[in-house]
Amino acid sequence: MDNKVFFELVHSYRENKLAHAFLLETNNPEKCYNMIRQFLKLINCPKEYKENCHDCNLCHLIDTFSLPSLITIYPDGINIKKEQILDLKKAFQTKPVFSKYNMYIIMGAENLNASSANTMLKFLEEPEDNILGFFITNNKENVIDTIKSRCQILLDYYETNSSSLINDDYYDIAINYIVELESVKIEALLYNKDVLLPIIKDKNTLILIFKNMLFIYQNVYFSKLNYEKLNDKNDKVAFLLKKDSNYLLKKIELILKLLDELNYNLNLSLVIDRFVLESGD
Ligand SMILES: [Zn+2]
Structure with missing residues (x-):
């Protein structure tokens, strides 16, 4: 570190x-x-x-x-x-x-x-x-x-230039995935199989997608806490501001847990399916 x-x-x-x-x-x-x-x-x-x-x-x-x-x-x-x-x-x-x-x-x-x-x-x-x-x-x-x-x-204090993490391609994938996840849960399993898995080349790709998701949820969470507007880039997930903060925290913890699990679990399909199931309620 x-x-x-x-x-x-x-x-x-x-x-x-x-x-x-x-x-x-x-x-x-x-x-x-x-x-x-x-x-x-x-x-x-x-x-x-x-x-x-x-x-x-x-x-x-x-x-x-x-x-x-x-x-x-x-x-x-x-x-x-x-x-x-x-x-x-x-x-x-x-x-x-x-x-x-x-x-x-x-x-x-x-x-x-x-x-x-x-x-x-x-x-x-x-x-x-x-x-x-x-x-x-x-x-x-x-x-x-x-x-x-x-x-x-x-x-x-941390450097604010996070270019290595925030790659626009993965950012877009992450934001679309969140929209999918937050709208229809049942469809999200199909989305995993049909849309997400074909994009994921390896474990690192998945880690990047989930780190972007983490970044987006944290952004929403802190905007909500501080009564700030989301930046334009996150416009697509503005509906998340209506969720209560515990709901958002639960998502953040779930993503952190998933990122941790990726250290040992190599079955990516299993990991993302479980993520969908656990985030549903
Ligand atoms: Zn130890």
Whole structure:
């Protein structure tokens, strides 16, 4: 992983100087989120960690968003609600079973209001050794002071030129596939067989298509959160803005899971059919 903040975190960890809460300002919340998950794998992995460890159960649980001691909180509507923080506290009353730490990641930390931030304070003021927290924001100036002043602040910026990933051909395929998937589910299986599979030359083609889909869904998700219009390029999927944010998150998680599965599963047809079936409800 070629990320400065990632290595800063690893360094503090190795020096035994890891803070218990971090505020990360970033221009790409999803990349930042994934970087943190890689870091959490590294410090919890019971084996000798190597980049993208897929051998151990713990890393696998983190990859598939199923580790109970790692909780991600997204804004529920405009705010992060007090109840969400109370649930987090409750979940962390017990020591973690599989991992070294109880860990939380707060996305859109600028959406913590006074009441949810106050509920958060106990974690920040009486840090227990085994609790580790990350607040992710697009602008630290909008994060409430009670949180900001108690976190180590890190800037996690990514180059915005993503030309290697966003190839127009794959982008168009991805957007058409989303339109198909979101309209008629039954037809989507036929679409897999008749349209998608013939285009897919190899696993990498499929990975590129799904990375573009991920990019599109994330774009819609963050536009929705920020009440922004979609850029013209995504016009075809503007109808997704009407879906609720949990629906969009579920899609994002499903695509991340699929991308992860592609690391071991070589039956591409099976992978995309299961994707269609799992995304239907
Ligand atoms: Zn591992």
